Amino acid sequence: PRADSLSTSSACRAGKFETHSRPMMYESHCHTPLCNHAVGDPTEYAAMAARRGLTGLIVTCHNPMPNNFSARVRMREDEFDTYIRLVEEATAAWAGRVDVKLGLEADYFEGHEAYLERQLSSADFHFVLGSVHPQIDEFRDRYWQDDSREVQRTYFRLLAQSAETGLFDSLAHPDLVKNFTSQDWHPDEIMDDISETLDRIAATGVAMELNTSGVNKTISEMNPFPEMLSQMQARNIPVTLGADAHQPGRVADGYEQALRLLAQSGYTHVSFFLHRQRQEIAISDALDSLSHARVA
Numbered sequence: 001p002r003a004d005s006l007s008t009s010s011a012c013r014a015g016k017f018e019t020h021s022r023p024m025m026y027e028s029h030c031h032t033p034l035c036n037h038a039v040g041d042p043t044e045y046a047a048m049a050a051r052r053g054l055t056g057l058i059v060t061c062h063n064p065m066p067n068n069f070s071a072r073v074r075m076r077e078d079e080f081d082t083y084i085r086l087v088e089e090a091t092a093a094w095a096g097r098v099d100v101k102l103g104l105e106a107d108y109f110e111g112h113e114a115y116l117e118r119q120l121s122s123a124d125f126h127f128v129l130g131s132v133h134p135q136i137d138e139f140r141d142r143y144w145q146d147d148s149r150e151v152q153r154t155y156f157r158l159l160a161q162s163a164e165t166g167l168f169d170s171l172a173h174p175d176l177v178k179n180f181t182s183q184d185w186h187p188d189e190i191m192d193d194i195s196e197t198l199d200r201i202a203a204t205g206v207a208m209e210l211n212t213s214g215v216n217k218t219i220s221e222m223n224p225f226p227e228m229l230s231q232m233q234a235r236n237i238p239v240t241l242g243a244d245a246h247q248p249g250r251v252a253d254g255y256e257q258a259l260r261l262l263a264q265s266g267y268t269h270v271s272f273f274l275h276r277q278r279q280e281i282a283i284s285d286a287l288d289s290l291s292h293a294r295v296a
Helices: 042-051 077-093 113-120 137-143 148-164 191-204 212-216 226-234 255-264 283-295
Strands: 004-006 056-059 099-107 127-131 207-211 239-242 269-274 277-282
Touching (some): 042 056, 056 077, 099 113, 127 269, 137 148, 148 191, 191 226, 226 255, 255 283, 269 283
Parallel strands (some): 207 239, 239 269
Antiparallel strands (some): 269 277
């Protein structure tokens, strides 16, 4: 899809930026207590976004799913309106200071496509992250087996399928399976499978996420791993950036390191979404804005 380029001489829906030192970046992946494993209301995340020198915050809590699907780690269906209200309250409270937008992290699971389509059309989302979570009980019941290599292949197959649904703007933490099959994680041995997945994703135009929270997981590196990121760049797959913040203090955590990693992988721009339309920022401009905030 076409991206609207954002630079010091052009504008996007978030507003105009006159110098590189003005805020430019969004936190595009953060949660709320409704998912049962995060703390802090959206207003607290917005306050941290202001401190970190961000233009905005896109709240992306885990979507409700039917029939108690992985209910321990997501909001209930009857809490969906509460979620929207929480984000609306933060949007109003921070108007003119931090641009708080409604987003969603939505699980892709075979057989639930129609449910997701209805859900995503029920509110004015600015950004929808698609996720495959190999750690949830439902994934393990349907797909897990003793051969970890086959589990990894299944994960990447499902990741490609999620892009092909057209339901999502970007794919979250796109090598997450490595943290749950870490003893058998040898990416060079499944690069053919990963490459096929990236070919399929590239054909859809869907973006993929560089998730900074990976440094805190079993395999301490951002998701995805550097070679996969380079292969994404070779296919011109756009990248969104998210800290996957489950507490306010992690908003924009690792952003400067992540932007440098993107540049080392050959990227010149980083993306975010507003009104489900992709926007682009030059990495050099994004780094300038964050560096200014750090020393201010």
